[in-house]
Amino acid sequence: MKWTHFCLPLLLVLLSPALTGQQTGDGKLSTYEMIPGQSLTSRTGKVVTYHLAVSDTTVNFTGNPTPALATNGSIPAPTLAFTEGDSARIYVTNYTGGTVSFHWHGLLLPNEFDGVPLLNTELIQPGATYVAAFPIIQHGTYWYHSHTEFQEQKGMYGPIVIQPKAGIPTKEKVVVLSDFTEQNPHEVLRQIKRHTDWYAIKRTAVQSYGGALATGNLGKQIWLEWNRMPSMDLADVYYNAFLANGKIADAYPTLTAGETIRLRVINGSASSHFWLQFAGGKMTVVSADGQEVAPVEVDKLLIATAETYDIEVTLPTDGRYEFRATSWDRYKHTSVWLGQGAEHAAPTLPKVDYFALTKEMKDMMAAMPDMQMGKAPNDIPEPRVYPIGEAPSNEDIQMESMMQMGMEMGMDHSKMNHDMPDMKHDTVPEPKMDHDMPGMDHSKMDHGKMNHDMPGMKHDTVPEPKMDHDMPGMDHSKMDHSKMNHDMPGMKSDSTPAGKTISAKEMDGKTMDTGMQMGSNAPMGVMLTGYYELKEANPNETIFDYNMLRSEQPTVLKEDRPVRVVHLYLGGNMLRYVWMINNQPLSAADKIMIEKGENVRFVFHNTTMMSHPMHLHGHFFRVVNNQGDHAPLKHTVNVAPMETTIIEFAATEDKDWFFHCHLLYHMMSGMARIIGYEGSSDLLIKDKVDYDNFAMDDLKYFGMASVSALSNGTWADLAYFNLNKEFSLEGETDYDGNFEVEGKAMRYLDPRQFFSAYVGAEIDGEREMDAETGKLGTETKVLALAGVRYFLPMMIWSDLRVDHRGRLELQLEREDIPLTTRWRASAMGRYNFMEQRAEYAFGTSYQVGQYWAVVGIYDSDYGLGGGIKFIW
Incomplete structure (x- = not known):
């Protein structure tokens, strides 16, 4: 018994570095002397253990069952609660068929536990259990999420709450905001790269010529396209729902009139910012990204993806008050209702005026005429180390x-x-x-x-x-x-x-x-987030921006x-x-x-x-x-x-x-x-x-395809592409046996990807009567091609090519001209300089669904026709 009493404490002492994620025997213990805004903490403390199990699941937030990933059976993942000075020990077991990971977002910890697979942390293989062990040397609101492919979008995210040693006197509630899509995230990215307007259609974010004409914004629409810019937008993806703590709307009914609550708001979305507002009055921001700030009262706050804010609100009277998070493109929202009784809803934000954003963009560009949008200058300054005291001021x-x-x-x-x-x-x-x-x-x-x-x-x-x-x-x-x-x-x-x-x-x-x-x-x-539009509509309101954030303690870096x-x-x-x-x-x-x-x-x-x-x-x-x-x-x-x-x-x-x-x-x-x-x-x-x-x-490569089955023929386009390469196959045929097929291997050559070069081949088949036999036959010719493409103002692709016979051809093409929200037009013209022959085509389409449209076309070779276009 005495031996046990002696050895057990000794064993715990020897194991304590392992329990806190620290290494022994090589002089690599961290001192963690001071954390911003935090008090001095010891390297060891109470060991707080969590067991997380990741598994495949099915969720139904919108009426359609959707595959997802749950942690301990829930989305979001469970709250990991600690007190500053604790030591975390987290077991993650993978019950899925693929690899998984967790990154502890905002936590200061040893590099090997950061959770970025293939960079500093091994992937968690199917059936395996991973252990993350590290000291908790800070307090505040943080979160954790997968860093493997699109798993975050599928549900692998959860809150981390670290209390200060002295505690917080007010009531508090965690609010994890997220975005939900019924589509597989791989398909979402493919759709975005394919550049269809379907997500913009669903979000009522299309800027069309019809809409521009009707609202007196035709000049802005032309300016956009002259500068080779698609319509202004805030977001990339259409989401079926936005969630607060995994629900369309959450509630905290126990709050009563006059009580103050601290909302630990975490933007755990994959790609959405949210406008935050409270029906009961102003919100007080007291912490940003886990770091305490001087309190500031605001009416609206835009929380960016991956940020956290601690916000205090007070119920003015009895009732049920809405804390609302509206997607930054303002087409949907999620809510947390505080209190109980008569409902008091937060104001609905007006729809985004995308033409006003276009005007804002236009004015900013005019003030910065030498700036090339989307591209760094040719003479990017090299990283430079300045001796002590000689760095330029900010x-x-x-x-x-x-x-x-x-x-x-x-x-x-x-x-x-x-x-x-x-x-x-x-x-x-x-x-x-x-x-x-x-x-x-x-x-x-x-x-x-x-x-x-x-x-x-x-x-x-x-x-x-x-x-x-x-x-x-x-x-x-x-x-x-x-x-x-x-x-x-x-x-x-x-x-x-x-x-x-x-x-x-x-x-x-x-x-x-x-x-x-x-x-x-x-x-x-x-x-360019709609800030000025909201400010103009509500001039007496305080809308948050970063200049309002003031650390409670000086944060100046050492000068030596x-x-x-x-x-x-x-x-x-x-x-x-x-x-x-x-x-x-x-x-x-x-x-x-x-x-x-x-x-x-x-x-x-x-x-x-x-x-x-x-x-x-x-x-x-x-x-x-x-x-x-x-x-x-x-x-x-x-x-x-x-x-x-x-x-x-x-x-x-x-x-x-x-x-x-x-x-x-x-x-x-x-x-x-x-x-x-x-x-x-x-x-x-x-x-x-x-x-x-x-x-x-x-x-990674993505594929896309379209097939138009029309009364005058069939048109098909296939492409397989990645960052700067594209392999394409285009074909068209009528019902008499005439056809054209063209294949290209292309590479984009400039950072803006306006300019590309390609090689390829064209096969043409023409049905004609044999003069000797009197029978119909198909005359086929095969041409080797080389060419260059350049993206012109008004969104026109120019294509200059030469075949192996030395024949030069120029083609100009514009697709997807937005006439209305769903109605599109297209035009193509081609001229062969050697044969002095011109071809042209005009088309129109109405986007009925994400994967199909009704189309009509007139082609100088194939005539007039209409039918259905299938889009993938």
Whole structure:
């Protein structure tokens, strides 16, 4: 008995590092000295154990049974509750037929438990049990989700709630928001890449020529297409439902009049932002991404995918009050009802005015004439490490970004037609429409070496950096300094003397003619999301933006470190649904290397019409806003369209960490990177083969097809394509035996994917009478082809080809001209220069369902016909 009393405590002591996910015997214990906004915590504590079982299931949220993935039989997965200082031990057992994974989103933990398969954590094989063990060194609201393919969309997500040691006195409720589709997520991505309008039709988001004409917006529609942009949009996917805690509507009936509740709101959706509002009055934001902030009262808040906010609301009287989350494209919502009694619903947000968004986009582009939408500049600044005290200020980086986009002092305001909200000026000529625009629719950690001077530690105030150093990517010899003593474009500068240079700080808060503010007082993280439209409709309301977030503790980084500045241009092409950083998808990019002991500054330049919630694993970063030393700490930041956003963090870790857009379909289509620490051995990425295995998602192939069975013949199109390659087969035949078949192997050559080259073959068959025998026969000819394609303004594809006989041919084609919401038109013209022969065709179609349409066509070779088109 005495032996047992002696050995059992000894055994527990020896096992305690394993129970907390730490390594022994190699000097790699983490000190975890200080966490942003957290108190000093010990490395060990009460071991809290959870057992999670992942299994296939079927759900029915909308009346149609849908395959899904449940954890412990539920969607969302169970809440993992801890107290700061605990040690987590989580068993995950895989009862599905495929591999699974879990990433602990926002938790600071050893690299090997981060949960990104093939990067730092092994996949959990069918039938296997995985154990994640790590210390809980923070508090706040977080979540966990799969990082394997599309499993997050299918239900593998759940909340993590970590209480501070002192506890929270108010009542609280977890609210996990998510989006639900009845379609297989693989099919969803294929449909998006196929670029049909079906999801926009279902979301009432189509911008058509008929709609433009009826509302006086024809000029905006033409401007869009002249600039090779499909219709403006906010979201990519049509969802059958939005859920709160796995329900169309959830409830918390025990709340009574005068009581306050803290709602721990988690956006666990795959690709949706939500507008939050409360029927009982204002909401008070008290925490963002698990980090406490100075309380701020708001009427509306846009929560981006993967973000969390703690929001306190108070029931004003007895009754049932709605806390509503409306999808950012405002066609559906989900709710949590608080209290009981008479219902008080939150106001229904108006439908999105997409033409107003087009106008907002148009005005922003006019203010940034040198910016190429969807594409990084040719001279992307290389990552640069500045010696201590010599890094440019964040204000100067913002100024440089504006200048690179053409926002130079002395800009010609007469070229700007900016009917933005709050703008007052006479009508001016249309802006030039010559922008090159893509079709955008829019491991084991070496803990012994860790220096945990995390953001949020109290340091001495950092002196103002020198502001006259060479900026990364700037060539002062090419700058026209004569333009630099004038007002910033469109700034209201009545108080600014002529010829006075406006510094970054003096610029702060001034307003452009576009109605957009410059500098730190501009609304941040919400541009082109409908913010201005809602603000104009409700001028007395407070609508949240990042500039309202103020950390309760200073977050300034230590000044005694070198600073690495990395410019990241977020780009892509909506027509082919390819998303990139610095003109490269993950599969084609190198790691972004940083070094332990330096401060790292990421400068995001969003060159697209879409928002991108960027998430960095294993770190918190400062979001540089107008709060100075009290800038908020986050793990996910929404980079709004056309916005330059700066984040910075202390490089205190090691090994590889994932960094990506948290819109699932953007990440799977290339918008991601690996952040690697110099001199650190990787866990699973040992060579190029390992890297390629991890980064292959954006290289996957997809198929599409259509068959039109018409009265005058049959038309068929097949394609098999990936990121930059496409193999296609097109054919048409009449009922007399005449036919044409063409096959091509094509590669896109530029980042915008406007330009491509191909080789192929064409086989033509023509029925004709044999002069000698008098019998009908088919004369067949086979041609080898080579050609190039280029995407022209007005969404026209040009195709210049030559066959093996040297015969040159030019084709111009425009498909899917949106006449109304479901009615489309198309046109094609082809001219053979050697034969001096022209062919042409006109078509129209009405989209009845996702996979079929009624069509009519006139073809110069096949005549007039009509019938059904099947679309896959």
